Amino acid sequence: MLKLKKESLILPSFVLLAIFLPLTESRFYVFMGTDILIMSLFAVSLNLLLGYTGLVSFGQAAYFGIGAYTCALLMKKASVAFPIAFIASAFLGAVSALIIGYFCVRLTKIYFAMLTLAFAQIVWAVAFKWSSLTGGDTGLLGVPFPLYLDSPVRFYYFTLVIVTASIYALWKIVNSPFGRLLVTIRENPERTEFIGVNVRRYQLTAFMIAGFFSGISGALFGVFNHSVFPDYIYWNRSAETLIMVILGGMYNFLGPIMGVAMLLYIRMLVTSYTQYWPLILGLILAILLFFFPTGILGFLQEKFASDKKTVKC
Amino acid sequence: MLIIENLKKTFDGFVAINGVSLSIPKGAISSIIGPNGAGKTTLFNLITGHIPVDQGKLTFKGVDITGLSPDRICRLGIGRSFQRANIFPRLTVLESVQAAVLVHHGMGFNFFKAVKSLFLKETESILKMVGLFDDRDAVSHSLSYGAQKQLELGIALASEPELLLLDEPTAGMSVQETKKTIELIERIVREKGLTLLFTEHDMEVVFSISQRITVLHQGKVIAEGPPDQVKNDPFVQKVYIGESR
Amino acid sequence: MGFPDISILLIQVLSGLTYSMFLFLIASGLSLIFGVLRILNFAHGSFYMLGAYLTYHFVSLFHSTPIHFWIAVIFGSFSVAILGGIIERFLLRRLYLHEQLNQLLFTYALVLLISDLVKIIWGTEQLSVSRPAILKDSIPIFDQFFPLYNLFIILLGPIIAFLFWLILYRTRYGRIIRAGALDRETLGALGVNVNRLFTIVFIIGCWLGGLGGALVSPVTAIVPGMDVHIIINAFIVVVIGGLGSFWGTFLGAVIIGQMISLGILILPKLSIVFIYILMVIVLILRPWGLLGKPLQQ
Numbered sequence: 092m093l094k095l096k097k098e099s100l101i102l103p104s105f106v107l108l109a110i111f112l113p114l115t116e117s118r119f120y121v122f123m124g125t126d127i128l129i130m131s132l133f134a135v136s137l138n139l140l141l142g143y144t145g146l147v148s149f150g151q152a153a154y155f156g157i158g159a160y161t162c163a164l165l166m167k168k169a170s171v172a173f174p175i176a177f178i179a180s181a182f183l184g185a186v187s188a189l190i191i192g193y194f195c196v197r198l199t200k201i202y203f204a205m206l207t208l209a210f211a212q213i214v215w216a217v218a219f220k221w222s223s224l225t226g227g228d229t230g231l232l233g234v235p236f237p238l239y240l241d242s243p244v245r246f247y248y249f250t251l252v253i254v255t256a257s258i259y260a261l262w263k264i265v266n267s268p269f270g271r272l273l274v275t276i277r278e279n280p281e282r283t284e285f286i287g288v289n290v291r292r293y294q295l296t297a298f299m300i301a302g303f304f305s306g307i308s309g310a311l312f313g314v315f316n317h318s319v320f321p322d323y324i325y326w327n328r329s330a331e332t333l334i335m336v337i338l339g340g341m342y343n344f345l346g347p348i349m350g351v352a353m354l355l356y357i358r359m360l361v362t363s364y365t366q367y368w369p370l371i372l373g374l375i376l377a378i379l380l381f382f383f384p385t386g387i388l389g390f391l392q393e394k395f396a397s398d399k400k401t402v403k404c
Numbered sequence: 405m406l407i408i409e410n411l412k413k414t415f416d417g418f419v420a421i422n423g424v425s426l427s428i429p430k431g432a433i434s435s436i437i438g439p440n441g442a443g444k445t446t447l448f449n450l451i452t453g454h455i456p457v458d459q460g461k462l463t464f465k466g467v468d469i470t471g472l473s474p475d476r477i478c479r480l481g482i483g484r485s486f487q488r489a490n491i492f493p494r495l496t497v498l499e500s501v502q503a504a505v506l507v508h509h510g511m512g513f514n515f516f517k518a519v520k521s522l523f524l525k526e527t528e529s530i531l532k533m534v535g536l537f538d539d540r541d542a543v544s545h546s547l548s549y550g551a552q553k554q555l556e557l558g559i560a561l562a563s564e565p566e567l568l569l570l571d572e573p574t575a576g577m578s579v580q581e582t583k584k585t586i587e588l589i590e591r592i593v594r595e596k597g598l599t600l601l602f603t604e605h606d607m608e609v610v611f612s613i614s615q616r617i618t619v620l621h622q623g624k625v626i627a628e629g630p631p632d633q634v635k636n637d638p639f640v641q642k643v644y645i646g647e648s649r
Numbered sequence: 650m651g652f653p654d655i656s657i658l659l660i661q662v663l664s665g666l667t668y669s670m671f672l673f674l675i676a677s678g679l680s681l682i683f684g685v686l687r688i689l690n691f692a693h694g695s696f697y698m699l700g701a702y703l704t705y706h707f708v709s710l711f712h713s714t715p716i717h718f719w720i721a722v723i724f725g726s727f728s729v730a731i732l733g734g735i736i737e738r739f740l741l742r743r744l745y746l747h748e749q750l751n752q753l754l755f756t757y758a759l760v761l762l763i764s765d766l767v768k769i770i771w772g773t774e775q776l777s778v779s780r781p782a783i784l785k786d787s788i789p790i791f792d793q794f795f796p797l798y799n800l801f802i803i804l805l806g807p808i809i810a811f812l813f814w815l816i817l818y819r820t821r822y823g824r825i826i827r828a829g830a831l832d833r834e835t836l837g838a839l840g841v842n843v844n845r846l847f848t849i850v851f852i853i854g855c856w857l858g859g860l861g862g863a864l865v866s867p868v869t870a871i872v873p874g875m876d877v878h879i880i881i882n883a884f885i886v887v888v889i890g891g892l893g894s895f896w897g898t899f900l901g902a903v904i905i906g907q908m909i910s911l912g913i914l915i916l917p918k919l920s921i922v923f924i925y926i927l928m929v930i931v932l933i934l935r936p937w938g939l940l941g942k943p944l945q946q
Contacts, residue, residue, distance in 0.1 A: 194933050206932040216922045268506045268514045275503045278492035286504040287478040373761030
């Protein structure tokens with residue numbers, strides 16, 4: 092938690108910026124803003140696992156994709172109203188996280204990571220191959236805006252509300268007894284077990300919560316882009332989000348959001364000049380790892396911290 | 405309070421515990437001693453469920469705890485500190501003990517209360533008891549070794565155990581630190597009415613506060629009883645020549 | 650759907666074995682690096698790809714020389730090894746005191762960098778290398794033909810495996826490497842220069858990956874994206890065989906090779922799902938693989 096005096100100004104000014112963004116009348120800013128909001132939610136949910144619980148999951152994009160496909164399919168093929176489709180996406184994200192997570196939390200570290208990746212690849216393969224349902228490689232196109240949110244600006248505000256509420260919920264969770272125990276598990280799972288905690292149950296619960304919010308962000312993303320593709324699930328999507336979280340700082344609640352904003356902005360700049368975005372991304376990642384291992388926010392925190400005690404979650 | 409019956413444990417062909425049976429009476433201070441490799445820490449790990457039992461039975465307060473998971477055993481009332489300080493590096497002292505208190509009160513799956521101010525009084529009283537109240541905002545990994553062991557004790561006590569297992573509580577400590585630690589432990593055991601079982605290498609400590617001593621050698625109990633009896637046991641003396649401080 | 654006729658089946662099995670040997674080369678490098686350095690090298694597929702591209706480069710360079718293919722293979726694989734050594738010594742090593750995740754992410758950064766570097770230098774079109782003169786024919790098997798080069802690979806695989814087994818289990822240096830995999834701290838305390846051991850192991854691992862790429866250049870399309878394709882399969886091989894287990898990697902490579910080649914024959918639509926499902930099953934039931942030992946974390 093930032094204990095800077097400036098913090099009381101930074102957060103509200105960003106919120107104000109977010110609220111008044113559409114007044115710029117720029118389609119581009121609204122588009123970017125929606126993108127950043129959605130990916131921020133996804134990144135914060137990923138960080139619940141990574142930064143707070145110490146679980147490195149390489150397959151979070153699976154729940155993002157499941158959310159996207161669920162919402163889009165229900166709306167397009169079954170003509171379900173958006174609110175119901177949306178809730179279903181969140182629900183399915185959580186349920187699939189429960190099923191997959193049940194097997195994954197029985198493993199540790201590298202095996203856990205590999206199993207999350209393997210499951211995510213199966214989900215991807217299903218989306219890729221089951222063309223009759225998902226449209227396969229060509230994807231699901233023509234996903235409409237919901238009836239009363241039928242403009243980019245309206246959808247932006249809707250996204251702002253949903254994302255803010257979700258991030259607030261995650262904030263409460265992280266500062267609750269449950270959240271404290273997640274951090275305890277991250278620090279020393281063996282010791283946590285011996286204060287009476289069934290570690291796997293907590294990890295699975297965190298996994299489900301992350302899946303729930305990933306599903307929400309996926310649903311929003313699919314509607315926002317009017318299309319859903321299998322590559323929403325492919326592992327480089329998970330990897331890129333992981334990089335965003337680490338860029339911003341995984342030991343800070345707001346770190347992932349900063350990472351998302353920075354990376355999406357840089358990507359937008361770079362891709363307008365060159366097709367070699369992976370090269371730049373690789374360089375950014377390498378520089379981060381060597382010079383800013385705690386992320387940008389972590390780095391700033393260490394520089395401006397009033398005393399040594401604030402170097403933690 | 406704790407009954408161990410014919411416990412056996414083998415690691416890849418090496419027999420670590422070879423038919424250990426003993427009984428820890430309630431309210432007493434008991435200790436387990438033995439040369440390095442005798443199996444003391446393994447025995448603790450078996451009791452607390454950290455490693456599975458090959459053969460034998462463990463009964464605590466009349467309940468069969470053989471094969472139960474460590475978290476269940478902790479909730480049944482067994483607390484433990486570890487040989488190497490096993491703490492939560494980046495949490496503060498207060499947060500570490502508070503976490504254990506939370507769990508003990510069943511608040512673990514609460515998602516929406518603000519954790520910062522929960523159970524502060526109780527946490528602080530535990531910290532005062534182990535002498536860490538002034539360091540409560542220090543980050544755990546920055547503490548000295550002795551303070552980390554105090555924290556270990558605090559975390560173990562937060563679960564309000566009835567049986568406390570301490571694995572070499574004074575290991576690596578100076579003479580003064582050892583004295584302080586032992587006084588602290590004795591006081592806590594008295595005030596809380598705990599049953600204490602500990603392992604140690606420091607024979608002075610063992611013989612000064614134990615009411616019962618069990619001697620372990622190569623995974624077997626070779627002597628058991630009050631300090632004087634064990635001290636004069638010829639086999640024990642043979643095994644220990646050169647071992648005592 | 651009729652059962653495929655025996656000669657086609659045999660060809661598929663042999664193709665599977667060929668692919669298995671390439672997989673084995675890459676996976677063994679991956680397994681070796683993981684076993685000793687405890688790093689899952691995502692960039693291993695990239696080194697494989699570089700091996701292929703560099704071989705193409707050296708083949709063009711030495712085109713007029715006889716046996717130019719073999720020279721190119723040697724130059725190509727060793728260039729990759731040297732590159733790996735430089736990366737480990739000057740970059741990766743700085744991250745050893747960091748968390749494991751950082752090391753993993755660095756290898757991913759390498760993937761990104763190398764994949765684009767390859768595109769910049771060689772473009773995105775498919776490249777190819779011709780088979781060496783002595784192995785350019787095909788031999789008849791029943792009524793089908795099977796390339797001699799592929800047969801050569803099938804024979805070379807076990808030979809390399811045996812040579813490596815010999816080095817790992819019958820030489821002093823091999824023993825040091827195996828000891829490093831088990832307990833690097835004790836090894837350091839015994840006076841072994843653990844840093845240098847890590848560099849050497851990383852170089853050997855990269856050499857194996859580069860060699861795989863070099864040898865595969867006449868058989869497959871040299872194209873960006875071959876790094877991703879092979880690294881996924883290599884991961885699966887290593888998980889199934891057992892991370893850090895030598896013969897496990899060999900066994901895993903054979904199994905996956907057959908699954909892919911027979912899978913294409915029998916159930917082409919679902920073949921990619923099969924190997925992921927197998928990976929999941931192994932990780933759930935027996936995470937340390939068929940021949941690995943449970944990792945003490």
